[in-house]
Amino acid sequence: MASITAVATGTCFLQSANDLSHQSILGARGAVHFSKSVSAPALLLQASRSNSSNLNVVGFGRRKYGSVRSRGGDAVAPASAVRHLVGSVTKTEGLRFAIVVARFNEVVTRLLLEGALETFKRYSVRDEDIDVVWVPGSFEIPVVADRLGKLRKYNAILCIGAVVRGDTSHYDAVANSAASGVLSAGLSSGVPCVFGVLTTEDMDQALNRAGGKSGNKGSEAALTAIEMASLFEHHLKQ
Ligand SMILES: Nc1c(NC[C@H](O)[C@H](O)[C@H](O)CO)[nH]c(=O)[nH]c1=O
């Protein structure tokens, strides 16, 4: 059981009880105490001050944002009319992902891929719901991401590569093409395409971001892919 006390200004939004460790508090009004004592997506919100009547809950899967019970248990706070649509990382059932990974600098990209796969597993994405597509280099990622998106089989496409600066301007061409290409793939296919391509000055910087002292960017990108997939599937479906 986790417990968080937040004191800040603004309005308080929660995604779900299970999301407390992942950007669940976007702001708080007054002094607010949250107890994670119920299973997601149910929420127990305990407000420690009377002005907590402005609390809003964005519960995963809740189409309507109902009232929030204050700590006293007798007052029912009115919900705001403003809707906040946020993807959830906790409800991944049925979501499908493609990972496009570049073989260039494979010593790095394999580690990024491992980080991504571990994160998908941690967030209960099934192996059967993940396809991994290898391409020669980061320059080739966008055209494949675009095609995968247009297959309408996947909820998000995770793009993984490692562009490491050399002696010439080749780095800039590949890095910029990969970035703008992945963006274009998302826009033209309508499927979220997430940029998990490292663009680094040297190999040390790349390895540090592939499970070294700066974390694993493949893992972070996988979490972004899950949130975007959920946002589209549960809130932005056409
Ligand atoms: N130098 C890097 C490349 N270069 C290869 C290109 O991505 C591409 O495969 C080639 O130009 C043929 O079209 N790729 C990376 O992923 N990382 C690099 O550092």
Ligand SMILES: CC(=O)[C@@H](O)COP(=O)(O)O
């Ligand atoms: C992205 C690349 O930069 C690369 O490997 C090319 O290196 P160089 O600029 O030394 O030819």
